[in-house]
Amino acid sequence: MLGQREMKAGRVNQNRGLRKPPAWLTWSLATIVLWGAWGLVSKIASAGVDAYVNQLLYTAGLAPLLIFVAWTVQRRGAQENRNGRAAGVFWAFLTGILGGVGNIAFFQALVKGGKASVVAPVTALFPMVTVLLALVFLKERLGRTQWVGLALAFVAIYLLSA
């Protein structure tokens, strides 16, 4: 009886498992919610703080995550390949500096009167620059969809700036 009950419970769990969305979809949806809300809170903040103070407070908000990730990296550190680590760290640091200055510019756009509903879609077009740089410097090829995306990005900027 107990065995049957366990088997039944197992089957129910299996069925539940089938219904459960894949982890990547859950993480992707969480990203949409987090970044979507970020645009909103940034616009609210832009009414009463300059871009520099915002950068300081923004970093304070990032601090708990920094501590958590530092702990994770420390724990997994021994398993990692050390080849090319210095170069990898350099590029990551540069990414942070460019991203941070980009954040200041994004916030300044909101302070200067840009609507969140316009600034967010404009800045979300940043892959157009990545794609162009990858084309020129990394010698990557663009597919037809990416060329169409690039053309649409210019159209979008024109329409949004109207």
Add this chain to the structure above:
Amino acid sequence: MHIWLGFAILALVLWGITGVTQKLSTNRISSDRSFLWFCWAMVALSAVVLGLARPHWGLATVVVVCSIAGGALNGLGAWTSFRALESGGKASIVISLISLYPLLTVLLAVLLLGERLSGMQMTGALVAIAAAILLSLEGPPKPKA
């Protein structure tokens, strides 16, 4: 050109460059370590800002809360996007999917902040999201030398 548009395009260009530098980083180290150094760079940048700029304090609580929340939301979003890629999601699908985030910002700004978009701007927002998705799709493989 509106001054806010100039700043928005500057952010677009800088974030676009990070698409390449991030790739150069994660080709060599784990995404966690890369993200950690990304965060340390933010701390370094804030130290420079504190030294060079003359920040004005005396802020309303709601503003402080929203600024801090901005850092937490953006940082967590970057972290969850890494998790999405590491938990088996195809890069072309995950990145295309998360490119939809401005749609939520537009919706929240219209509903909660009472922002109004003209017909052209609304079309522009939709075209921008479509463009971001198309740009995120993987291109053909690099030709062999």
